[in-house]
Amino acid sequence: NGEIYNYVELRQELADRAGTDNGAIFATHSDGEPALHLYRDVGLDFAQHLRGMYAIAISDPAEEQLVLARDPFGIKPLYYAETDTAFVFASEPQALVRVGLVQAEVMSRARKELLELQFNTGRKTLFKGVQRVLPGETLVIRGGRVVERRRRPALPEGAPRDWSEDEALRHLETALMDSVDVHQRSDVPYGLFLSGGIDSSAILACMARLNDQPVRSFTAGFPGTGVFDERDRARKLAKLVGAEHTEVEVTRDDFWGLLPEIAAAVDDPAADYAIVPTYKLAAIASKELKVVLCGEGGDEIFAGYGRYRSTLRPWWLGGRALRARGILDGFGLLREEPRGWRDGIVAAQSLGAEKGRTRLQIAQAVDVADWLPNDLLIKLDRCLMAHGLEGRTPFLDPRVADVGFRLSDGLKIRNGRGKYLLRRWLQTALPEAEPFAKKRGFTVPVAEWIREEGARLGPLVAAQSGIAEVCYPDRVRALFRKSGKRVGLATWNLLFYALWHQAHVVGRIHEGGVFEALDRAASS
Numbered sequence: 452n453g454e455i456y457n458y459v460e461l462r463q464e465l466a467d468r469a470g471t472d473n474g475a476i477f478a479t480h481s482d483g484e485p486a487l488h489l490y491r492d493v494g495l496d497f498a499q500h501l502r503g504m505y506a507i508a509i510s511d512p513a514e515e516q517l518v519l520a521r522d523p524f525g526i527k528p529l530y531y532a533e534t535d536t537a538f539v540f541a542s543e544p545q546a547l548v549r550v551g552l553v554q555a556e557v558m559s560r561a562r563k564e565l566l567e568l569q570f571n572t573g574r575k576t577l578f579k580g581v582q583r584v585l586p587g588e589t590l591v592i593r594g595g596r597v598v599e600r601r602r603r604p605a606l607p608e609g610a611p612r613d614w615s616e617d618e619a620l621r622h623l624e625t626a627l628m629d630s631v632d633v634h635q636r637s638d639v640p641y642g643l644f645l646s647g648g649i650d651s652s653a654i655l656a657c658m659a660r661l662n663d664q665p666v667r668s669f670t671a672g673f674p675g676t677g678v679f680d681e682r683d684r685a686r687k688l689a690k691l692v693g694a695e696h697t698e699v700e701v702t703r704d705d706f707w708g709l710l711p712e713i714a715a716a717v718d719d720p721a722a723d724y725a726i727v728p729t730y731k732l733a734a735i736a737s738k739e740l741k742v743v744l745c746g747e748g749g750d751e752i753f754a755g756y757g758r759y760r761s762t763l764r765p766w767w768l769g770g771r772a773l774r775a776r777g778i779l780d781g782f783g784l785l786r787e788e789p790r791g792w793r794d795g796i797v798a799a800q801s802l803g804a805e806k807g808r809t810r811l812q813i814a815q816a817v818d819v820a821d822w823l824p825n826d827l828l829i830k831l832d833r834c835l836m837a838h839g840l841e842g843r844t845p846f847l848d849p850r851v852a853d854v855g856f857r858l859s860d861g862l863k864i865r866n867g868r869g870k871y872l873l874r875r876w877l878q879t880a881l882p883e884a885e886p887f888a889k890k891r892g893f894t895v896p897v898a899e900w901i902r903e904e905g906a907r908l909g910p911l912v913a914a915q916s917g918i919a920e921v922c923y924p925d926r927v928r929a930l931f932r933k934s935g936k937r938v939g940l941a942t943w944n945l946l947f948y949a950l951w952h953q954a955h956v957v958g959r960i961h962e963g964g965v966f967e968a969l970d971r972a973a974s975s
Contacts, residue, residue: 490502504524544581559787561576565720610855611812619768626853631654640739648746649755650846650873669732675702692881711964727897732834742840744840749870751815753846754864758814778940785922788808898939918955
């Protein structure tokens with residue numbers, strides 16, 4: 452599954468190596484076939500030569516082994532389970548459950564982690580016995596067991612480069628233009644998810660330069676709510692570059708109507724607010740496109756998150772700080788507190804701590820290794836693939852990462868703002884994007900919508916089997932009658948998990964919206 456962007460170059464290189472004209476050693480025109488020839492030539496290090504997003508399985512009868520490989524950023528998912536009778540693997544956990552060799556049994560520690568963090572860290576999934584192939588990992592399986600693991604890092608080694616600002620800008624432009632160019636290699640219609648923010652605006656600027664035909668762009672907005680709506684800015688930029696622009700409204704009715712369907716599509720759950728607009732954007736865009744470019748990764752590679760600024764302070768201790776408390780902490784909802792649920796977060800702290808890295812780089816590396824693949828990219832992949840739409844992420848490219856990650860801290864964060872160099876480049880490439888203007892972050896009015904229906908929703912959520920077995924129902928009902936930012940996160944997590952549990956553990960097919968699904972489940 453996936454896309455190898457340098458397949459053209461690899462085909463030529465492999466043909467030259469074999470002493471034949473281009474194509475003579477290939478049986479197909481598939482972008483994935485070069486991976487097989489590379490494996491034959493260089494063995495288990497074949498994935499080091501691939502530029503793209505992929506989940507690969509190679510059966511090697513001569514060596515009596517199976518090889519699994521996943522791209523370094525974890526853009527494409529890959530899962531496996533070692534059972535008493537077989538080794539099974541798939542792009543989705545639910546496929547492993549459906550073959551009957553893995554039971555739909557939830558791990559209590561993983562469930563606790565999901566409810567507290569909104570995603571699961573590291574290798575674990577909610578399903579007992581089902582594990583993720585880690586980003587950049589190559590596994591060797593013999594006799595039904597994993598016997599070897601190799602890891603290809605997503606981020607480059609080495610301390611920040613001593614580039615001047617002008618030098619860095621030149622390197623950034625070269626890498627970003629090249630990445631967008633190869634990411635839009637396609638025989639099918641492609642476009643862009645345009646939020647109007649720094650990342651998607653930068654991709655728009657590149658696409659406008661690279662394409663003779665108008666770029667097709669899509670933006671989500673939330674009419675009649677109290678959150679900031681980005682459609683005006685996106686519309687302005689799209690018009691400026693001559694894009695064919697589509698605006699997608701995400702309403703209360705969409706939220707209540709689509710959420711059961713979304714929960715059923717996300718078998719490795721990422722309870723991210725943005726999952727709702729992403730799902731609807733994909734549904735609309737898929738009517739016109741087969742491929743869409745997205746801005747995921749820009750914050751991690753160029754240091755855009757506000758939390759990164761604290762790494763420049765003298766008292767910062769390293770890595771993304773452990774949550775002082777989880778999302779559900781303090782509400783007294785859970786019947787039991789599984790020990791060790793924070794172990795995955797603690798383990799993540801060591802992922803980026805390589806010699807020579809700055810504290811800012813360590814924080815970025817932790818997010819790239821865990822938060823990015825296990826939340827943002829799961830959300831993107833499941834929402835888009837549910838509609839047959841392929842999402843591509845130009846910022847998550849080895850050449851862009853080599854430039855962005857190894858910038859000096861001062862070229863990443865300046866005057867309290869992250870992504871300094873990317874903003875600086877965009878100021879020249881598309882000044883109308885106003886990259887240095889004060890902007891409000893992308894928000895989704897999920898908490899507002901849940902609060903409006905809290906009195907009705909609380910008893911229904913509390914009665915769900917997935918919630919009742921782990922939470923005190925009376926406290927869940929009481930929580931849905933309250934308000935506040937943390938309450939909004941907590942009620943959203945409980946609602947999403949309840950719907951996920953019905954779809955993937957109970958196995959109930961959802962028909963209708965949230966209230967219909969919860970009503971049927973509560974009365975069954």
